[in-house]
Amino acid sequence: MDKVRIGVIGVTGRGGIAIHWQNDPYGRAEVVGGADISQERLEQFKARVNAAAFVTTDYRRLLERDDIDAIAVTSPDFTHEEYAVAALEAGKHVFCEKPLAITTAGCDRILNAWHRSGKHLMVGFNMRYMNMFRVMKEIADSGVIGEIKAVWVRHFVGMGGDFYYHDWHGSRANTTSLLLQKGSHDIDMIHWITGHYTRRVAAFGSLDFFGGDKPNDLRCPTCPENRTCTEALFGPRTQCCFRQEIDVEDNNVMIMELDNGIKAAYLQCHFTPDYHRNYTFIGTEGRLENSEPEMKVWVKTRVSNTWRELADRTYDIKKAVGGHGGADPVICADFLDMILEGKEPVATPIAGRMSVAAGCAGAESLRSGGRPVDVLPLPDWAR
Ligand SMILES: NC(=O)c1ccc[n+]([C@@H]2O[C@H](COP(=O)([O-])OP(=O)(O)OC[C@H]3O[C@@H](n4cnc5c(N)ncnc54)[C@H](O)[C@@H]3O)[C@@H](O)[C@H]2O)c1
Numbered sequence: 001m002d003k004v005r006i007g008v009i010g011v012t013g014r015g016g017i018a019i020h021w022q023n024d025p026y027g028r029a030e031v032v033g034g035a036d037i038s039q040e041r042l043e044q045f046k047a048r049v050n051a052a053a054f055v056t057t058d059y060r061r062l063l064e065r066d067d068i069d070a071i072a073v074t075s076p077d078f079t080h081e082e083y084a085v086a087a088l089e090a091g092k093h094v095f096c097e098k099p100l101a102i103t104t105a106g107c108d109r110i111l112n113a114w115h116r117s118g119k120h121l122m123v124g125f126n127m128r129y130m131n132m133f134r135v136m137k138e139i140a141d142s143g144v145i146g147e148i149k150a151v152w153v154r155h156f157v158g159m160g161g162d163f164y165y166h167d168w169h170g171s172r173a174n175t176t177s178l179l180l181q182k183g184s185h186d187i188d189m190i191h192w193i194t195g196h197y198t199r200r201v202a203a204f205g206s207l208d209f210f211g212g213d214k215p216n217d218l219r220c221p222t223c224p225e226n227r228t229c230t231e232a233l234f235g236p237r238t239q240c241c242f243r244q245e246i247d248v249e250d251n252n253v254m255i256m257e258l259d260n261g262i263k264a265a266y267l268q269c270h271f272t273p274d275y276h277r278n279y280t281f282i283g284t285e286g287r288l289e290n291s292e293p294e295m296k297v298w299v300k301t302r303v304s305n306t307w308r309e310l311a312d313r314t315y316d317i318k319k320a321v322g323g324h325g326g327a328d329p330v331i332c333a334d335f336l337d338m339i340l341e342g343k344e345p346v347a348t349p350i351a352g353r354m355s356v357a358a359g360c361a362g363a364e365s366l367r368s369g370g371r372p373v374d375v376l377p378l379p380d381w382a383r
Helices: 013-022 040-049 058-064 077-089 104-117 131-142 159-165 183-194 326-341 348-367
Strands: 002-007 029-035 052-055 070-073 093-098 121-123 148-156 198-206 251-258 265-268 276-281 284-290 296-301 313-314
Touching: 002 013, 002 077, 002 326, 013 029, 013 040, 013 070, 013 348, 029 040, 029 058, 029 070, 040 052, 052 058, 058 077, 058 276, 070 326, 077 093, 077 104, 093 326, 104 348, 121 326, 131 276, 131 284, 131 296, 131 326, 148 183, 148 326, 183 251, 183 265, 183 276, 183 348, 198 276, 198 348, 251 348
Parallel strands: 002 029, 002 070, 029 052, 070 093, 093 121, 148 265
Antiparallel strands: 148 276, 198 251, 251 265, 276 284, 284 296, 296 313
16 A cells, blocks of 8 residues: 545544645545534535545445545544444544543443454554654653653643633533543653553542533623623634533642652643643653743753752754644654554554543542542553
């Protein structure tokens, strides 16, 4: 095979990455089909990506086609398990967006289908392809900060709840928890950069700002309070963020013990005025930290456990072109390398499963008074 023919399920929103396959600079892919619940969005997809693409509102019609080698699942979280399993069982390679599924058991069903199928699977962990986090991983792997013992992550999720409280993300039925929705990337960064998975967590969390008693069908454009409401939105996501059905916590604190004893903490808040992620890795010989607003990574090293410091190093992270800090075209290229060259992807399905499993354990803990919860182990064949 020298060209991968791709079908996309969930064609707008995140499905927009299809353009990177259609425009692959080496012509190694063609986006030949799309499935979505919205005919209007299917038409937008044809206009934007490929006018000749086959489109359908029944994803099974896409999976039946012999002229499709691979499926990208870029629809909402609660659909991933059904679509990824069905695609693998139909003999397709699969790119599945994060979180891999909304339960650990759901992830394991995907992994088992993958194992049985002999096809390729990868997960949409595009942070693994961002310059900043690649640099941090290389520094950690170089050993310059010694053995990592502690990780602290502060995640400021600002933007007035735009991405998480004005649409389907706000319900447990759709996402389980924002610890594994939004946080699956960050839990994965902790796993990837340290090289260790989480074995036990405890968490506290609550709904402190969003949610409330507004009707579930209230929308910002027609809301009588939309001129004074600080959170009113008029873009694609317009459901009221103070509606009754919202039940996923907007303020989460999770502590984690990794399988080699590393202690990690992940702090996530959805009503900050700003948007960024601040990571610190502390090793036996130094400390690594990033600043997204400044596009910098610092390494502080020391020669002894005293005040005697010799020098710090500052890394200026290069800007890259493309969505999510240049990561989206690169992760799409990795998907093609996996299928065409047999390359192991940087964003592995096992990693996808382990971050969801840690997030699910965190959700269980915070909803049961903060008691420690063990992360469910991988299926035997995958350990
Ligand atoms: N890796 C990343 O950086 C990143 C970024 C954004 C979103 N995502 C992931 O992508 C997925 C989609 O998120 P989004 O914000 O684009 O969502 P969205 O609500 O914009 O939906 C995406 C598309 O899926 C379609 N869709 C909705 N329900 C469907 C169904 N039942 N079957 C088929 N299609 C359906 C929608 O019509 C839309 O075209 C989520 O799982 C999210 O976590 C990942």
